[in-house]
Amino acid sequence: MGRVYATPEQLTAWSGKPAPPDADRLLARASEDVDDALATALYDTDPAGMPTDPTVVAALADAVCAQVEYQLAAGVDGTGADDRWESVSLGPLSMSGRRTGTQAPGSVDLAPRAYRALTRSGIRLGVIW
Incomplete structure (x- = not known):
């Protein structure tokens, strides 16, 4: 299992x-x-890859909680399978099929609140020095 930046207790405190x-x-x-x-x-980071700066630790926990909130509100489970199909109904007409994809392969649908939590901490996303 990879690094996990928030606990269920933090999610409860964050979401209320x-x-x-x-x-x-x-x-x-x-x-x-x-x-x-x-x-x-x-x-x-420490040798396990976990952040060491308390501001970054808090920002990652907030971002993860925001991402869970976003996925729950959208009714998705984080697998990405929900993005693969579409369905259209109009009266007696019904059509469904595979989406061609609106995101680049491997891209992340990051919650806006998660993005803001990260940027407020000073982490610069998408910047290579």
């Missing part, structure tokens, strides 16, 4: 709602999304 029963899985997937968004970011 009890963490869902599958919170550990959701937090792990959201942490992967945040990791993908941080592919070019620079910040200090």
Whole structure:
């Protein structure tokens, strides 16, 4: 398992709602999304790859919680399967089929609040020095 930046307790505190029963899985997937968004970011880490600066630690936890909130609000589970199909109905006419994809392969649908949590901390996303 990869790095997980937030706990179910942090998710509960952040959202003001009890963490869902599958919170550990959701937090792990959201942490992967945040990791993908941080592919070019620079910040200090320990040997396990966890951030060491308290501001960055808090920002990553907030970003992961925001990502879970975003996915729950959108009714998605973090697998990406929901982006693959579309369905259209108009009266008696019904059509469905595979989407061609609106995002580049491997790109992350990062929640706006997650992005803001990261940038407020000073982490610069998408910047290579």
